Amino acid sequence: MGAEGQAALRERPGADLLLLEEFDVREARLGLAGDMGKTAHAAYALELCDRLCPPRHAEPAVFDWLREFLLRLEAGRASAERLRVFELGLLGRLGLSPALDRCAVCGRSDLGEENTRWHPEQGGVLCASCARRGDILSATTRQVLARLSRMSLDDAEAASLDRDTNAGCRRAILGLVRTHIAGPLRSLDFIEKMGGDR
Numbered sequence: 333m334g335a336e337g338q339a340a341l342r343e344r345p346g347a348d349l350l351l352l353e354e355f356d357v358r359e360a361r362l363g364l365a366g367d368m369g370k371t372a373h374a375a376y377a378l379e380l381c382d383r384l385c386p387p388r389h390a391e392p393a394v395f396d397w398l399r400e401f402l403l404r405l406e407a408g409r410a411s412a413e414r415l416r417v418f419e420l421g422l423l424g425r426l427g428l429s430p431a432l433d434r435c436a437v438c439g440r441s442d443l444g445e446e447n448t449r450w451h452p453e454q455g456g457v458l459c460a461s462c463a464r465r466g467d468i469l470s471a472t473t474r475q476v477l478a479r480l481s482r483m484s485l486d487d488a489e490a491a492s493l494d495r496d497t498n499a500g501c502r503r504a505i506l507g508l509v510r511t512h513i514a515g516p517l518r519s520l521d522f523i524e525k526m527g528g529d530r
């Protein structure tokens with residue numbers, strides 16, 4: 333789980349998956365294996381990268397982001413705050429950042445304390461004039477999401493979200509992720525079963 337190294341891959345005619353011919357482990361990330369919460373977060377982060385990145389396309393910024401996430405996860409504890417910052421940073425690096433500081437339709441940015449609607453398929457939050465239906469995103473959740481999306485993984489170590497705010501952010505981010513991938517995320521079930529921070 334999460335071992336980092338140099339892989340030699342070979343294309344196979346007509347097959348989607350590349351054949352792994354060789355793998356030299358540089359860093360084994362053994363610290364991830366002994367803790368089920370950490371294993372679950374690592375599995376989720378890896379699955380998100382796998383599902384969101386276009387196939388056979390080098391994504392150095394995503395690789396560095398994932399690598400830092402796994403290093404911090406290995407050294408610390410499995411924290412929901414780090415996971416939220418990772419999700420939003422990953423989406424940003426893939427050009428999939430949602431509009432959070434302004435309405436995705438009319439562009440109005442004085443959203444203040446009003447409740448917005450969450451329409452990830454339309455690019456993010458929509459103001460009350462542009463959407464009367466859809467999931468409500470409270471001003472607090474919207475502002476926290478905007479703050480998290482600007483954080484580094486180092487900032488995330490000191491961040492603290494209450495349970496409800498984290499749950500609101502988590503739901504919104506998953507809604508966004510699901511507009512970009514087809515089918516279920518298998519690692520999510522794993523995190524649910526682990527309980528704890530997710």
Ligand SMILES: [Zn+2]
Binds near residue numbers: 435459
């Ligand atoms: Zn609007």
